[in-house]
Amino acid sequence: MSQIVKGVIARSEGADVEVVDIVVPDPGPGEAVVKVEACGVCHTDLHYREGGINDEFPFLLGHEAAGVVEAVGEGVTEVQPGDFVILNWRAVCGQCRACAKGEPWYCFNTHNATQKMTLAEGDPMAGTELSPALGIGAFIEKTLVHAGQCTKVDREASAVAAGLLGCGVMAGFGAAVNTGGVTRGDSVAVIGCGGVGSAAIAGASLAGATKVIAIDVDERKLEGARRFGATHVVNSSGVDPVEAVQQLTDGVGADVVIDAVGRPETYRQAFYARDLAGTVVLVGVPTPDMEITLPLLDVFGRGGSLKSSWYGDCLPSRDFPMLIDLYRQGRFDLDAFVTETVELGDVEQAFDRMNAGEVLRSVVVLDQSQLTKEEPA
Template identity: 75%
Template sequence: MPQQVRGVVARSKGAPVELVDIVVPDPGPGEAVVTVAACGVCHTDLTYREGGINDDFPFLLGHEAAGTVEAVGPGVTSVEPGDFVVLNWRAVCGQCRACKRGRPHLCFSTFNASQKMTLTDGTVLSPALGIGAFADKTLVHAGQCTKVDASADPAVVGLLGCGVMAGFGAAVNTGGVTRDDSIAVIGCGGVGAAAVMGARLAGARRIIAIDRDPRKLEWARALGATHTIDATSTDAVEAVKELTNGDGADVVVDAVGRPETWKQAFYARDLAGTVVLVGVPTPDMRLEMPLLDFFSHGGALKSSWYGDCLPERDFPTMVDLYQQGRLPLEKFVSERISLDGVEQAFETMHRGEVLRSVVVW
């Protein structure tokens, strides 16, 4: 039977979120119901509330989550009730042209649950990134459930579901950072800090963190940055070049996603270096640059969608590294809050006081 549980809903643009009763249907073919154990408060959730994604209100927010599979629908074999899982929003189809060419991280037809969760009056909810995990339970496609070590702290490993994976993957998967490389990361919130952490794990020789907030630069240094640049008082491009013998960094990650920061990334890289855009621009942003500058530089200009990850490959490996003490994911959990604290967490995030607030059950 359908279940009535609590969920955090954004009813209209800019309005404070509400904790209300929602209805979760029984899982249909290919679907799973997951009892949520923890869910991070990501900036993307705030963007949904502010109407920055689309206007399909009301939204059921939350997507950086871990929990336990309660029930599965017909045909599901990848997970079963009792499995501890991290939820992902890139359940690949295996059939599109990208998947068939061996590039499933670029899948053009990812899966979400077919059925809809609703308010108690029948109003259909739009789950954030197809997940909607600021709820006691949520309905997802079974491919969005990635089984990991059940002994891991859900408040920590759930963050792999979005921001941490995006930043880590931007450096390691998309940027291809490896031993002896230099990397600069512009913007050191959750995503940028994760890029710093990934570069450290990959063995980068010089890891340069750039931000305008001294607090975020401290977080980046704690996660492995070898140098920090305060962009409020220093020309970031010139500072990166000074730290790289005048050449620029091998990889520059733009974790902000603005024309100004992308230009900084472009000019702060080595001539044959790589620029990775992982910060998400808004639709109105435009970039104007001399075409000759593109022609005269080699290397690569890349965008990183979800850190070019494959959840079933990357999540278990990263959880294992965390369990071994080699990946300090726990440093991203700034505070643990209850489900009724999401609106306050948005305010805390806006003030830049946390890497992540995490709702725990």
């Protein structure tokens, strides 16, 4: 039987988000209903609200979430009711050309729920189907997803921290470790020290990089970057970041440079801050209007690799449990990414604080028992 729960929607482009009643159907074949315990406020959700992804309003926002499976549909074997899961937007199909080549982290045909959640009776748009952010929609008490979007992890982990692996932290960590291939002894520079960039710094440090250079224009973020493992910081509002990286790497540039901003100027900085035959990784998301011009001779003459990182090139079934294990061992500080916890009605204010650069992550807590666990410092 369908349920009516509270959730946060963006009704139209640029309008403030609203908490409304939403109808969640029973799971059909291959689907699961998940009781959401916590969900991070990611910049991608703001992109949806502003119409920067597409115009399929109204959107059910939120996607960086963890919770407990409540019910599953016919044929579901991956998870069962009671499992603690992190939601992911790469539910690999196992059949596309990427999966067939043994590269499921590039899956081109990821699964989403077939049924739609809708606005409940009494709403001016009652019955309207909602477009869930990244196929998830998790600023809601319970959400309907494809069962493959549920990755089971250790229940001992805090949902407040664990949910962040669902997008930003995994994107940054994976950009360094999976896409960039950072390994022991490498020098790494990360441009942009928000949530994604900080995760890239943490990943590079954990992978054994001996020099990790954090670059930003905000001293608060640079100070935070040291906590995640940065060995050097560069405030690019006052110095040329390319020159600074070269000076810190004996004049040659970094082995891996990660652009966690995604603008033409930062990508150019990343390109020229790397060593010959080094690697550039773009994980910051550009807007559709952005373009870049580079001398083709420089592209040829410098060699190496220019890569884009999709979701940190992660495989959720492999990477989420591994990172939760590292978190539980005290080797990967997920709690450090959580600046504040908020309620479902506070998402609009959380967007404001995110735009002002005041937070790494605000996390919406829907299960208050999660606040009895160890709070982030």
